[in-house]
Amino acid sequence: MSGAWTAVKEILRGTGITARHFFVNMGLHTLGLFGVRTKRRGAVTIQYPEVRKPLAPRHRSLHRLRPRGDGRPSCVACMLCVTVCPAECITVEAAEDPDPEVQKAPARFVVDLDRCCFCGFCVEACPVDAIRMDTGEIRLASTERADFARRLDRP
Numbered sequence: 600m601s602g603a604w605t606a607v608k609e610i611l612r613g614t615g616i617t618a619r620h621f622f623v624n625m626g627l628h629t630l631g632l633f634g635v636r637t638k639r640r641g642a643v644t645i646q647y648p649e650v651r652k653p654l655a656p657r658h659r660s661l662h663r664l665r666p667r668g669d670g671r672p673s674c675v676a677c678m679l680c681v682t683v684c685p686a687e688c689i690t691v692e693a694a695e696d697p698d699p700e701v702q703k704a705p706a707r708f709v710v711d712l713d714r715c716c717f718c719g720f721c722v723e724a725c726p727v728d729a730i731r732m733d734t735g736e737i738r739l740a741s742t743e744r745a746d747f748a749r750r751l752d753r754p
């Protein structure tokens with residue numbers, strides 16, 4: 600009996616919380632409609648993914664390699680990002696670059712997003728500002744594990 604009473608109490612408590620949020624938000628929105636400015640604004644449900652909130656300028660989204668003038672990645676395969684990555688999720692295979700001014704280029708550059716913690720250390724460590732996390736892409740859902748291996752050496 601006491602178990603049933605606890606369940607009823609919790610249901611009533613939950614309903615009370617939901618009702619409080621509903622009436623507070625409705626009140627705030629109604630005040631806004633009449634031009635009354637309040638410190639707090641009413642909560643708004645964003646219809647994601649059709650509608651998206653703008654990301655903060657410093658938000659770390661999915662990685663990219665900044666291209667050079669000829670379109671090839673500006674990465675010189677120095678491995679500093681690989682070394683600094685705390686999740687050990689960057690794989691770079693270096694190759695000779697046809698440009699004699701550039702020693703190496705990435706033949707393969709993969710970030711394993713299954714393990715990445717989005718710390719941004721790779722971006723900070725890069726000596727040539729080649730890797731950035733400014734794509735604005737934040738979707739990370741897939742049923743295929745292979746989709747989380749993000750190739751950056753390809754466009």
Ligand code: SF4
Nearest residue numbers: 684715716718719721
């Ligand atoms: S953001 Fe952090 S964890 Fe992710 S690849 Fe860069 S260094 Fe590694």
Ligand code: SF4
Nearest residue numbers: 674675677678680725
């Ligand atoms: S992205 Fe930058 S730090 Fe990483 S291998 Fe390329 S040049 Fe080096």
